[in-house]
Amino acid sequence: MFRFLIRRFIQALIVMIVISIISFLVQGRLGDPVHQMVGQSVTLEERKQIRDELGLNDSLFDQYIRFAKKAVRGDLGVSYYYKEPALDVILRKLPATLELSFSAIVLIIIIAIPCGVIAAIKPKSILARTLMFFSTIGLSVPIFIIAIFLVYFFSVEWQIAPSFGRGETEVIFSFWETGFTTWDGIKHLFLPSLSLALALMPLFVRLIRSEMMEVLQSEYIKFAWAKGLSPMRIYFIHALKNTLLPIITVAGIQTGTLVAYTILTETIFQWPGMGFLFWDAISRVDTPLISAYLMVVGAMFVITNTLVDLIYGLVNPTVRLSSHGL
Amino acid sequence: MGIEPDSDGFFCIRRNALLIYYYFGTVLMQKPSFDLEGIIMKNIAFLLITFNLWITSLGVQAASLSMAFDADPVSLDPHEQLSEATLQLSHLVFDPLLRRNQSGIFEPRLASHWEQINPLTLRVYLREGVRFHSGNMLSADDIIFTILRLKRSPDFRAMFNAIAGVKKIDALTVDISMHQQTPLILNILTYVFPMDSAFYKGRDAIVKFGETFASKNMSGTGPYILTQREPGVELIFKRFHKYWDHESKGNVDTIKFTPIRSDSTRLAALLSGDVDFIHPISPIDIPRIKRSPDIKFVSMPSTRILLLHMNQARRIEFRDQRVREAINLAINQSLIVEKILKGFGKAAGQLSVEQFSGHVKEIKPKYNLEKAKQLMKNAGYGEGFRISMMAPNNRYVNDEKISQAVVAMLAKINISVELKTLPKAQYFQEFDNRSADLMMIGWQSDTNDSNNLFEFLIACTDQNTGLGAYNASSYCNAKIDDRIRAANIEMNAERRTQLLQEIEIILEEESAIVPLLWQSLSWGAKQNFKIENIVNERNFPYLGDLVVE
Numbered sequence: 001m002f003r004f005l006i007r008r009f010i011q012a013l014i015v016m017i018v019i020s021i022i023s024f025l026v027q028g029r030l031g032d033p034v035h036q037m038v039g040q041s042v043t044l045e046e047r048k049q050i051r052d053e054l055g056l057n058d059s060l061f062d063q064y065i066r067f068a069k070k071a072v073r074g075d076l077g078v079s080y081y082y083k084e085p086a087l088d089v090i091l092r093k094l095p096a097t098l099e100l101s102f103s104a105i106v107l108i109i110i111i112a113i114p115c116g117v118i119a120a121i122k123p124k125s126i127l128a129r130t131l132m133f134f135s136t137i138g139l140s141v142p143i144f145i146i147a148i149f150l151v152y153f154f155s156v157e158w159q160i161a162p163s164f165g166r167g168e169t170e171v172i173f174s175f176w177e178t179g180f181t182t183w184d185g186i187k188h189l190f191l192p193s194l195s196l197a198l199a200l201m202p203l204f205v206r207l208i209r210s211e212m213m214e215v216l217q218s219e220y221i222k223f224a225w226a227k228g229l230s231p232m233r234i235y236f237i238h239a240l241k242n243t244l245l246p247i248i249t250v251a252g253i254q255t256g257t258l259v260a261y262t263i264l265t266e267t268i269f270q271w272p273g274m275g276f277l278f279w280d281a282i283s284r285v286d287t288p289l290i291s292a293y294l295m296v297v298g299a300m301f302v303i304t305n306t307l308v309d310l311i312y313g314l315v316n317p318t319v320r321l322s323s324h325g326l
Numbered sequence: 327m328g329i330e331p332d333s334d335g336f337f338c339i340r341r342n343a344l345l346i347y348y349y350f351g352t353v354l355m356q357k358p359s360f361d362l363e364g365i366i367m368k369n370i371a372f373l374l375i376t377f378n379l380w381i382t383s384l385g386v387q388a389a390s391l392s393m394a395f396d397a398d399p400v401s402l403d404p405h406e407q408l409s410e411a412t413l414q415l416s417h418l419v420f421d422p423l424l425r426r427n428q429s430g431i432f433e434p435r436l437a438s439h440w441e442q443i444n445p446l447t448l449r450v451y452l453r454e455g456v457r458f459h460s461g462n463m464l465s466a467d468d469i470i471f472t473i474l475r476l477k478r479s480p481d482f483r484a485m486f487n488a489i490a491g492v493k494k495i496d497a498l499t500v501d502i503s504m505h506q507q508t509p510l511i512l513n514i515l516t517y518v519f520p521m522d523s524a525f526y527k528g529r530d531a532i533v534k535f536g537e538t539f540a541s542k543n544m545s546g547t548g549p550y551i552l553t554q555r556e557p558g559v560e561l562i563f564k565r566f567h568k569y570w571d572h573e574s575k576g577n578v579d580t581i582k583f584t585p586i587r588s589d590s591t592r593l594a595a596l597l598s599g600d601v602d603f604i605h606p607i608s609p610i611d612i613p614r615i616k617r618s619p620d621i622k623f624v625s626m627p628s629t630r631i632l633l634l635h636m637n638q639a640r641r642i643e644f645r646d647q648r649v650r651e652a653i654n655l656a657i658n659q660s661l662i663v664e665k666i667l668k669g670f671g672k673a674a675g676q677l678s679v680e681q682f683s684g685h686v687k688e689i690k691p692k693y694n695l696e697k698a699k700q701l702m703k704n705a706g707y708g709e710g711f712r713i714s715m716m717a718p719n720n721r722y723v724n725d726e727k728i729s730q731a732v733v734a735m736l737a738k739i740n741i742s743v744e745l746k747t748l749p750k751a752q753y754f755q756e757f758d759n760r761s762a763d764l765m766m767i768g769w770q771s772d773t774n775d776s777n778n779l780f781e782f783l784i785a786c787t788d789q790n791t792g793l794g795a796y797n798a799s800s801y802c803n804a805k806i807d808d809r810i811r812a813a814n815i816e817m818n819a820e821r822r823t824q825l826l827q828e829i830e831i832i833l834e835e836e837s838a839i840v841p842l843l844w845q846s847l848s849w850g851a852k853q854n855f856k857i858e859n860i861v862n863e864r865n866f867p868y869l870g871d872l873v874v875e
Contacts, residue, residue, distance in 0.1 A: 029752075031749070031751030031753075031755055033535075034534075035754045035758075036751060037400065037407060038480065039407055039408030039481035039482075040408070040782070041481065041484040041772065041782070042481055042484070043484075044789070044795065045792075050480075050534055053535075081557060081558070082557050083536060083542075084537070148590060151594045156597040156598050159599060162598070162600050163591065163595050163598045163600050164584075164591050164600065165584065165600075267588060268588060268591060269591065270584070270586050270587075270591055270595075272558070276558075277558070280558055280587070282751075283720070283749065283750075283751060284751070285751045
């Protein structure tokens, strides 16, 4: 276990270095941050001077070395727009994104698992066919179209859910700004988390269904039926537990998709989280913030994948970390 | 959102209760003997009660406003960036010396009046009794401080270079001296938003990329105090109760400003009732907003001109006037406005919009495909040629679609165009490098005058003076440069107008550029918000005067 964690840590370091290099190479292509900050009448001469002061005219290699030296000390630069350390800005926006992702995951679990199981038990029933039909649509329709439809019906037509923002928030534990403690905050969470959940749900419904169908054919399930166990116990305890392994793997890989979708969802709903911040930073060419975001997200990937591997061992003790090639 | 009872109203009720108590108290406790003091007090108390009840019933109900625009200010420092968002903020928290009303006439604000005492000096008299949010009183020192600071600001100094110095005459009078006669001095003074010199003194550095005192703190004289700010998320303003303008009918007490980038989200926020006032509205959404009975739509032509530069340094073909004219004739501006902007714009045949003095009524956008083809043939390019074109795709309203339409229209005269559209962050870098043969640019004159357009877009490029900084056509005409210089110091309005109009006529004759259109500004609001009275062509809504019914 300890060796596993050490190895993971070294892997994480390599991943972070690669991410930092890539994020730096991308920067040169994003545009000129100075142009975003000055008015139209500022001369080329003055703009060049500002670029000099910021060190943007140095070679990319020099800039990278400078960045890397600071990054080692935990300093990822100061955001041009927020005028604060980029890491502080991102960490301040982190709770909003985590709460949104958490709500979406909860929605996925409470909706996708029953749906997948039902679709697997009676694959020919009308209910199962309807579920499959909607999951196909969900897979093929892009998330922003779903989100726009949700906003149109829930906010514009019926006016039951707010269309943008986080609403009222409260600070708990002196650093975590939460929307869970107020009714207004929960109302604001409804549409964004639903559309984020809808983006990933079809995949899980289909996955649970196919895994479940396979497991239901296996010998030990037949034996359980023969023993006369109750159907609920067979479906939801014996069968479901053994379908979870591949699902957890996919869930770990899907964290990346989840992060990518938070960028879209947050932009559509003006959700003040990290994804929205990143989108904004790109349009403003706020390069320190862009690099910092990529580093933080990279770190989150490594952490979630490590957690997934650990959970793996818990769900199925036959999987040992050392035999896992880790 | 909506109307809430004024906090003062509540206070009045409590005060009335106290007075009533006092009134009955004095009546009951009156001694039988003659008590002059008691009677006087009793009557005063009675009068006060009546007066108070009357005031309470008359008092306008204060309202709150929740608004969503597409951008929020980069900094709280009014001199850090010359941008629309910064100036919108300045009009809320600061007050200009003077401003333009909806019909374009100068309106005194912090300057009560002004006079030209000699050709190079303007005397400005300040309003009395104006208070900053910090409690300090406005004085001549603040004006001097502000103008000197503007002259230091990289973004503003181009405009304020015209001012040589400011001298204090007395506590409320200053003399502004100029290097040369400056016909546009009043236009420039609309950018002077006096800052509280005692508040900022010693910590007034202007830094573009970094935190300064002024980028995080504000003290102005304006109708609103910023109470909360989360960049990119929201700004909250409260009305300044010691605001000098008592004649203003504005009754908005709190403003919640949310920047919403996405057009559809912003519109949904208004339609769902989450916000009261939005800008801008995408042309394709206008029919939708007009269908809603609870929402009003306000539109106004802006002064921003959209044009194409034909680079004569890159392409020998563009040096032939016939080719330039053919391109102008092949592009149908009216069709672009009608089909792409759904009528929310104005087809342009010149740079100056109607209200600018350089505007020439006779110059209209021309479209004649046959003549264009003929001209191409005469020039020896009947077979056409290939060119490159670049345009931004998120800077101007429907900029990408407009550039695609241009490509299709030029194909009709056998010019095949290779179009590349880029986000604004990358586009303007390419524009500075003059990377394509045909480049799109939009320009809004900071001084609300034609000459600013000519100086930046048409004048021969000069690195030292900064003239022609955005002239991507390499077009250079001494006759135009002479007139630009002359118009800069011409005090006679009629002669100045003539100079500016002559420039437009030369541009049209030589087909130097391709003017496309003037965009329209559009706002949407709930019916009870009287935004139609406070919006203007520069998009600086005077929210201090906003009335909510």
